[in-house]
Amino acid sequence: MANLLRCLTVAITLLVAAGQGRAQVAPLIQNIDARSTISLDGQWQAIVDPYDVGAFDYRGQPLKNNGAFYKNYKPQTKSELVEYDFDASGRLNVPGDWNTQRESLLFYEGSVWYKRSFDYGKSPKKRVFLHFGAVNYMASVYFNGEELGQHEGGFTPFDFEITDRVRPEDNFVVLRVNDVRAKENVPTVNTDWWNYGGITRPVTLVEVPETFIQDYSIQFEKGSTRQIRGWLQLNGPQLRQSVTIRIPEAALSKTFQTDAAGRVEFSFIVDLTLWSPEDPKLYSVEISTATDHVVDRIGFRSISVQGTDVLLNGKSLFLRGISIHEEAPTRSGRAWSQDDARTLLGWAKELGCNFVRLAHYPHNEAMLRMADQMGVLVWEEVPVYWTIQWENPDTLRNARNQLAELIARDHNRAALIIYSVANETPISEARNRFLSQLIQQAHFSDPTRLVSAALQADESKDGNRLSIHINDPIANELDVMGNNEYIGWYTHRVADLDFTDWNSKYDKPLIMSEFGADALFGDHGDSQSRWTEEYQESLYVHQVAMLKRIPFLRGATPWVLKDFRSPRRTLPGIEDYFNRKGLVSDHGEKKKAFFVLQKFYRESQFQLGTKR
Ligand code: GCU
Secondary structure, eight states: OHHHHHHHHHHHHHHHHHHTTOOOOBOOOSOGGGSEEEEOOEEEEEEEOTTOTTTBOTTSOBOOSTTSGGGOOOOSSTTOOOOOOGGGSOEEEESSOSTTTOGGGTTOOSEEEEEEEEOOOOOTTEEEEEEESOOBSEEEEEETTEEEEEEEOSSSOEEEEOTTTOOSSOEEEEEEEEOOOOTTSSSOSOOSSOOOOBOOSOEEEEEEESSEEEEEEEEEOTTOSSEEEEEEEEESSOOSOEEEEEEGGGTEEEEEEOOTTSEEEEEEEOOOOOOOSSSOOOEEEEEEOSSOEEEEEEOOOOEEEETTEEEETTEEOOEEEEEEOSBOSSSSSBOOSHHHHHHHHHHHHHTTOSEEEEOSSOOOHHHHHHHHHHTOEEEEEOOOBSSOOTTOHHHHHHHHHHHHHHHHHHTTOTTEEEEEEEESOOOOHHHHHHHHHHHHHHHHHOTTSEEEEEEOOEEEEETTEEEEEEOOGGGGGOSSEEEEOOBTTTBSOGGGGGGEEEEESSSSOEEEEEOOOOBOTTOOOOTTSTBSHHHHHHHHHHHHHHHTTOTTEEEEOOSOSBOEEOTTOOOTTTTSSEEOOOSBOTTSOBOHHHHHHHHHHHHIIIIIOSOO
């Protein structure tokens, strides 16, 4: 069964690449930070190419001659015509979005060419991979003047093998990065976040043995706190090997044999300290074969649902959360570093959170590993956002690939408990079919975690009483229901929250995945005045009171931790291209509502304990 699982996931990834007629990216290498690596981060030469003259001729035909920027060609004689020169072009930081590095690129959507040269002394009998944490949106990757392949999707990692291409000196990697939005893409053309373009996460050269441990999953079986069920996949010529898994701290050592496909499934009983927000215990787990050795830091916990309860390690809990966009806490632009993660999760913990919703796309791996360390449970999401092309098979393939890459990267992170397959998507047969396939894929590829989506409920009014009804048919297939509501901001008045009750067709836990109001930090007035901190504060007071009355509520992730850039927010002097629903401003200043939520979470931590 699990073999079928794995083959299916690999098949999905390969199909996606093949289906798009692009060279294949290599299977993702698990836990690259634990490998022998060289960082290619830093200043890269960059050519901004709004008309894609580096890729197409004036007839729109793909360039294959030295005029193609990926050739990085230099004129050989004084009369030779070459109209680009990376070495004389500007520089851009990698990792980093291009938008916040140059005033002129803030609103830029198009192609940018990046080049990085390096020497490389490859060790004998080793293989080398070029690994990208993420590139938004479409990456065409070239190495030493030849195409390696393409990757679509701005928020998940990918790698290419360059073992037979790398040379001791003057290697050059060139990327054409294009972030032009398109209806068939995931996300589609309309988002309430900034379309940050560029090589937004670290680039790494990874060196591994000829036969290496490509991927593994070592987690508790669903609902168990003693039974480990896992698998391991080798990659290389020597696929039949014995594999030893050690957890020295637990005096555990288990040895298994891989099959002809380099694969082994295993299961064993072990007594470990369980990972939880109160005690985020991580174990050093050592995996070794005759040819390779990897160490990972893994927490062990079980997550499941029972009726309307969410159970962590068998005990019901309330998910005290906040939604977060992947924007740097103290500078503008995309977040990517451990420091960024530590600061953002630090603010969430200051709020009293034990949970965060990373919206609306997979955030960087540093965030997941920091959540593991800091004891913060995580909801991760693929950017199936608003109205995408439900009937388009390419769009489905793309969404499936992004989900597959997210699961492939994070399936050993204890903090990660929920995969979300969508946000605020309009109900239709085509949409239901689309989401259903993603839900099945998530359950199939990783049966140990929960699946959710941020839905929107119906409402009815009876006099001044407002009744909200969660009856979206897709909730049938979800483990946990998420719901976004903006009562008191986009709909109704703040006071109406006091007369609002919630009903659900489903015997399932609810997470209120979004609610909130915009406030400009420092803008003060009475609680009726929009954009003031007092309005936002009052809305939170009434929202919290309403939440306490919802019997099947098991969590909340208000919108949003910090003000974030959005092209949809044009109001001068207030929004200035920022969504101002943050509880913290874009300069790190805490608004009054921050303390309303903090008070609720601190109370709930003690009064509500686990079950609300
Ligand atoms: C939506 C959406 C968010 C958006 C928020 C808002 O619900 O999911 O991406 O930013 O509302 O309008 O502020």
